[in-house]
Amino acid sequence: MRNTNNTYIFIYIEEYRPTENLLLFDFVDNQSFMEIKTFIRSDPQKRSSMVLIRNYHGKKLEEGAVYRVSRNKMLEIFLLESMLEIHNSYLIGYSFEYSKVLSDLFSAKQEIITYYLDEKSNLPLLTKNFPVSDASGFNVRNVGHANWNEVEFEHRVKIVYDIGSHLHSTKQEIDNLFADKYIEYKKNLPMLIISHWDKDHYHALLGLESETIQQCFSTFIFPEHTPNATSKRIVDRIRNSLPKNSIHYIKNLKKAGRKVESICEPNCNIQIYRTRENYSRNKSGILLCVKSSFASVIFSGDADYSTCNLILQELKYYHTNHLVVPHHGGKAGAFKYVPHNSVNFGKAIISTGTSKFLHFKNHLNKTKDDLKTKTKFQIIEVEEQKKDVHIKLKKF
Template sequence: MYYSRYKRLFPGDVLVCIEELNIQDNTVLFDFIDSNEYTTFTDLINRAFDLTKPSMVLLNNYQGRPIQENTIYSIKPETIQSWSEQVNNSEDLNSFLIGYIIDVSNAGSEIFDSSVSLNDFLDWRLNYYMNGYGDSSAIPFHRKGKLSVTVRDVGQGNWNEINFNDETKVVYDAGAPMNASKPAVLNIIGNRNVLYKRAKPILILSHWDKDHYHSLLGMSNVDLQNNFSAFVCRDRVPNLTSRILFGRLNSSLGPSNTYSIPADVRRARGGATFFRNLNSLNNQIIIYNAQYHKNRNISGIALSVKSKKESIILSGDAHYEQVSRDILAHLNYRHRNNLVVPHHGGKAGTYVYKIPPLVRVKNAIISVGANRYGHPNTSYIGALHLAGFSIHQTNIAQNDITIYL
C-alpha cells in the first residue's frame, strides 16, 4: 500500500525501515523514515525526542515472521507502547548508531504489520534537498604522484583511502561494525582527524549502509568541515540516521561541495544492475554509478584506481557480476589487477570475474572482522584463489593493508 493511503487509514502507525534482520541472533535493527515517525515513537515509549542522539532500534529475541531488509514496515502504536518498560536508552548503550535496545521475547503478536511503499511524491518530499548539488563531472579525480590504496582495519566495516605521495586524497567509506561502542569508533578514527585536516580528501560513500558510514557519526561537525573538501554520495537516503548525517555533511562542506548522485534509471527487470562510468576512462580514478535497485548493495557507487603497472577496484558491496562486466572490462591493458573484495567476502552474487587477456591478477583484500554472517564465504575464497589472487584479510593482518600501484 502507498504511504499516503496508508497514513489516511492508519495515522497512528509508525513507519520504520528495516536495516538488518539477523536470523542467527534473532535480532532486528530498524530506523525511522523521518523525524515525524521518530517523534511518535518516543511519545509512545515516554522518552524525550532528541535528534542529537542515535535513533536506531535493536530488537532482541525476535521470533516474528520473516521480513525484508531495506523495506518499510508499519508498527501498531499499542505494540510500541508495550515496550515502554523494556527500553534500554542510548545513554546506557554508549553507541553512535543504536539508540534503543528492546527485548521482544514476550511479544504476543506480530511486530511488523504491513509493508508500505513510498510513492513518487513522498520520495521527492523526503529527498528533494539532496538533489541538484554539484556537478559530478567537476570532481577533481585526476592527480599526480606515487599512488597507493589503503584498506583500513576497521573490523566488520569498510574504510578505504586513495593516497598520492602517501597523503590521502580520497576516502571511500568510513565505516565501523554495527555494535562498535563510542570508544571503539573513536579508536578507529584515531589520528585521521589530524591527517585529513592537512590533506583535505574527498569523501565518497559507496551506499547508505551503516557499516560504511558508522565512523562518520563519531566525527563532530567541526571534524567533518576540517577533514573533507567534498562529499559524494547516492542521492536517496533510506532512514533518519543517514538523513541527519547528510544534513551535517552538507552544512559543514557547503552545497557546492556536495555531490548527491541519483541512481541511473533501470529499465530491465531481473539480474544485477549495471554500472556506468561518470568520468573519463583515461583518469586515474574512475567513479562508477549503478542503476536504481531496492537492494542498496547493488545500487551504489564504485571506483577503479589505476597506474601504468597496476589497478585496484573498490567495489563496496556490489556483486561480482557487476564488477567484472562493467569495471574490470575497462581495464584491459598490460598490468596487474587488485581487488577489494565485495561485501567483506560475503554474499555478492554468483562469482564472476572475467579477467581480460592483457591482465594478470595480484591481490584480493578483504575488509572483515568478527561477525556472525560467515564472512568471508569459503566458496568465494576458493574462487579467488583459483583465479590466481593472493588473498589478504584485515582481521588476520590485524592492521591496515596498503597496496602500492
C-alpha cells in the first residue's frame, strides 16, 4: 500500500505499554518518513524511522494497528522542543515527551494490511526438501525479551530462526551480539527465517549492512506482510544482498482455510509452517519444527498455543519434544499442549529478559504454572542462565 493522500500519514503502532505510558510507532511507508525527515533537516544518513513517545497519556491504541495522522500534526510534533534525535539505536530514530497538544494525534484506525512491493508477492513458495541431515542441537540466545534461535546440523549452525534483541538495545550491544557469530555464520551460511515483523524478532538485523548479509546468509524466508517502513527497508536490503531465488516471501493461508500448514515435503526433517491471514502479526507468522530420530523442537515465535498444538499432533513417533515457549512466556491464548502418547516432554525454554511491567509478569507466572501443572516440561529461563542455552537433539 502506498499513501497518495497529501493530507494524512499512516502510522503503525509497534508497541503500546499503557502501564508504563510508553508508545512506539513507525511509518507505514518509507516515503512518508523521508518527507518528514527532509522537512526537519534530520541526518540524511539516518535510517531509523521508529518514534518513541515518553509519558504517553493519550487515547487507548491497539498494538499492531494502523492509524491515520494529520500530516501537519506529524510535522508539528517533529518540531517540538522535547523531540530528541536518537543516535545510539538501530531501531528508534526519535523520541519526544507527550503533551496535551497531541491529544488528537491519532484519528481513525485503518483496517489495512500492507504487502511488500504494494502487492502480494508472486515469488515461489518454499516446497523442496533442504539438503541437511538430522539436526544435532539448537541454541536459544541470551538476548533479553527477544528471540534469536539457531539450529545445528553436525554441530554447525545452518538455520537462524529470528535475529532479535530487546527494545532498548544500543547499537554497540547489537554489534557485539553479531560479532560473536560473524565468523561462524560466514563459514556455515545458514538460512535466516523471520517468524513475524515484531521488532524483538528482527532488531539485530538492522545493524547488518548488505555486504555482511551476503557473507553470512544463504537464504532469507519471511512473511510477505510487511507492516511498516522498518520491515520494508530490511527486505530492500536483503534483496540487494542475496539472489532472487534465495528469497522466499511466504503467503498466509486464507482466513477460511486451515489454521496452519507446512510448506515442506512431509518427509523433511525441517518443517516450516505458514498460518492464516490475521490482523494480529503474532497469529499470522511463520513457525518452525525441526525433527531428529531422538528429539524434536517447535520454534513458536509469538504464535498461540492452539497453533503449536496442531504442529505437535503431527509428531507421532517415539522421541522427546522441546518447546521454545511462545511470546516469551507472555499472552498466547488458552494453554493447550497435548502430545501423542509416544512423545516425552523435554525442555521448555523461555526468553524473558528483565521485563518489569506488571501485565507481562502476570502472564509469565500463569504460563509457568500451566507448564508445571499441565505438562512435564523442564522449564529453563534464559535470563537466569546468563548465557545462551544449548539443547542436544541427538544422543551422541
